[in-house]
Amino acid sequence: MLKLGVIGSNWITERFIDAVKTSGSFMLQAVYSRNIENAKRFAQKHQASDYFDSLEALASSDVDAVYIASPNSLHAPQAMQIMKAGKHVIVEKPIASNFTLAQQMYQIAEEQGVILFEAYMSSYLPNFDIVRQSIPKLGKLRKANINYCQYSSRYQKYLDGENPNTFNPMFSNGSIMDIGFYCIAACVELFGEPKSIKAHAALLKSGVDGHGSVILSYGDFDAVVTHSKVNDSYLPCEIQGEDAALRIDMISLCQSVELHQRGHSPLSIGIEQHTNPMYYEAKAFANAIETGQIHSTDKHRALITSKVITEIRAQIGVHFPVDT
Template identity: 90%
Template structure:
């Protein structure tokens, strides 16, 4: 049983703790928060033995692995500090504020012989695997429309004059770093590194993107990505080949997958998944620690996704203070 520490005390941390416990691979040992009272209350709620408001104390503790769910701008510095202390790390997506920092993180992981794992849950879902295995059966790929638009619960606060983390460049946030990440990562996972990228976005006054569109070219077919945190969409994503097409309901969760064959009725090819979608990534993280190595394809996807998103931000004019850390 691996001793687990967590950074963050929000709903997504609670969901990962549940997934980790359900996987029968982890025992929650420690909680870190910048506010010691928050850390104490969260630790008591989830029966953790220790709580800290010092990252140095967490790094010096006897935990084997740490789940990081802090704001995006903290991912790289926190992960590298913990890895240098010999801890395995699973970092909530996106792995870093930019490509250069992501590269530095994997370099530290290699030097310290620890596992660095990006918590991109979609890739480990059974239905995503069905999509992955079905693509070669579609015939020559021609088009992909990857869509994820969801009105942020914090957007009204932003409109009211507050500056929530969700729309604050200080925390390396915005639509492409959050909602859009799932679309870009899915494309990289399924199609590889794009040959060219064309991006546009509508920037909020804070400096981050509220929504945007991206065309990723993969030679003889394009993937069109639509993402937003300021409006909802109810459209599924679709991958189109010359022989058939796949339709995916909610690209982040792959809630259902349908096969469309020309001249035939749609066929549901998805399977029932665990109620906690993070269960599968928790199992994969534990397996990587047990093997002593991360799957090369997982590292490649994380790095290329970070590279693509960094280029998208360059084209759309989204700049983060964290970008200065790599100059």
């Protein structure tokens, strides 16, 4: 069983810990937090034997792999430090603040002979695979409408004059880096790298985007992305071909999938998934470590998604301190 360390003590870390324990492939051994008392409390809660407030100590411990769920701006430097110590890394999406850093991370992974894995859970869901396999049934693709808008629980704090990480450029955040990531990554996974990109967004005074829209052109069809952290949407996503269309409820989780064929009643083709959607990426990460390689499409998707989002930020005028 693989020994796991975690960076971060928030809700998403707890959910990943539950996923890896359920997978049967990992045991939680170490916790890192900048505050030693937080690290100790979190370690005791989840039965981890070791806890640190030093990244160097975590890197030199005997864990096999580390899960990184720190703020976006810390993903690249922390992952590179951990990988240079010979540990495998699974880092929350987005893998890095920008494309240059993402490239550097994969170069270090190759040099060190370790696995670098982006924790983009959607790609490993059974229903996302059903979407992937069903696209040929649609005929010639013409339109895709990929929508994810969710009012942030921290937006009111921002409006009240606080400076939460969610809307702070210091932490490489904003709508396209968070909610919008799922939309862009899904398009890259399903359709590849777009031929052209047109992006628009409404920027908050903090300097990050609150919401925006993107048109990804693939020549003879377009994917229209709508994302927001300042309002809710209840619309499904659609992929439209000349012969049929797919309707997807919530692109990040693929809670349901329907095939709509002209002249026929809608057909539900989704299946029941694990209650913890991170279960599947945990299994995939363990398999990558055991086999010594990740699927080539995983690395490609992570890099191209980072490249596309970096271009989107350039077009809408969102710049992070780490970019320079």
